[in-house]
Amino acid sequence: MVQGVPSPVVHPENVDMIIFRENTEDIYAGIEWKAGTAEAQKFEKFLMEEMGVKNIRFPGDSSYGVKPVSSTGSKRLVRAAIKHALEHDLPSVTLVHKGNIMKFTEGGFKTWGYEVARQEFGDKTFTWDEWDQLKKEHGEAHANEVQRKALHDGKLLVKDMIADNFLQQILIAPKDFSVVATLNLNGDYISDALAAEVGGIGIAPGGNINYNTGYAVFEATHGTAPKFAGTNSMNPSSVILSGCMLLEYIGWKEAADLITSALQAAIMRKRVTIDFYNLMTGATLLKTTEFGDEIISDIGVFTGDAQLKKSSSL
Amino acid sequence: MGSEGKLSVPNHPIIPFIEGDGIGPEIWAVAQKVFDTAVEKAYNGTRKIEWKEMLAGEKAFKLTGEWLPAETLQVAKDHLVSIKGPLTTPTGGGIRSLNVAMRQDLDLFACVRPVKWFREFLLPWCIPKMWI
Secondary structure, three states, rough: OOOOOOOOOOOHHHHHHEEEEEOOOHHHHOEEEEOHHHHHHHHHHHHHHOOOOOOOOOOOOEEEEEEOHHHHHHHHHHHHHHHHHHHHOEEEEEEEOOOOOOOHHHHHHHHHHHHHHHHHOOOEEEEHHHHHHHHHOOHHHHHHHHHHHHHHHHOEEEEEHHHHHHHHHHOOOOOHOOOOOOOOOHHHHHHHHHHHHOOOOOOOOOEOOOOOOOEEEEOOOOOHHHHOOOOOOOHHHHHHHHHHHHHOOOOHHHHHHHHHHHHHHHOOOEOOOOOHHOOOOEEEEHHHHHHHHHHHHOOOOOOOOHHHHHHHOO | OOOOOOOOOOOEEEEEOOOOOHHHHHHHHHHHHHHHHHHHHOOOOOOOOOOEEEEHHHHHHHHOOOOOHHHHHHHHHHOOOEEEOOOOOOOOOOOOEEEEEHHHOOOOOEEEEEEOOOOOOHHHHHHOHHHH
């Protein structure tokens, strides 16, 4: 860190993304064996003797984990992300992966993601996969021209980015990203990094959804904070915003919008719970219940222009 | 769930909730009031959510001896859409995380997180030096 170097994170208002994290496979499948166990030894022996693996750096005391990533799992996730982008008229879907290193798992996610885009949404999307092909066949200028025209015609851009580069770009150029589709572990890091970027740790909402069956569980993303149980002091925003996601999911967007406007208004007035109070100057400290009442008193009163006017006068 | 993959939602849907452990019950109580008020205002009282409690976590363990009763999973399936507060991950003896268990049993394949800046939200790098 060099003093005086300007921080690139000066425009949090440019962060407006929605992360679709694959939730059922990847290394979260829990297939792993601890170093020194008979299972680890057996697995290592299988790798070396039957699979011809020669590049285990320290055989004998390595632990092992298996990372299953499937075509079915990747495609249903990317399909959901693309559908969301199309339904909400969003500009792009970015597939975030580490396919340069893990060619068949993370690289497979990218390949399968592009396949879904081209095979199932070919008339509504333009992919970087197509761009590569066009460049190869007709040159870069032509590829750029086709992309420009496709986006001008309102097609959804489906692109991809290597995970480490993506984590830099969300700080430097957050405007370039809208819907993000990624694997389980990457999604874990990315969700938390982005929540931190907008100061939203502790209030971030989340939903776990099966878009085929319709099953959905929306949830507060923070922990149980048992030390503070019964103190009526904690911030209820995570579960409230998760409820807004639920309301939108069932098509009751009007109700969700009333809540987000009212929550925004309470924050603008700096009438907040202890977590925000501690970091703001000139704030008023509210209990959990008082913060709830603050939101409730604003619901349906200050919306749209009226709310902005009120906010800016403070 | 309709034939075209669209949810058909009645004006008085039953939505199951898990209030959660630790600070869960107090934040849930506040949140529920907020939801009910917003729905009433948005639709002039023509729509209303019928909340139905599902047991999970410590409360479930105290009442039923199970951290995640089978009935809870069934209720979540019957009503399709539900909401939950934070849950304790039980320690020891091969009990899996309740969050993970629900995701697996309902095959909730997409974890969806919107990230957007609310004005005046606190940015960690704006915290004065003396506090660090």
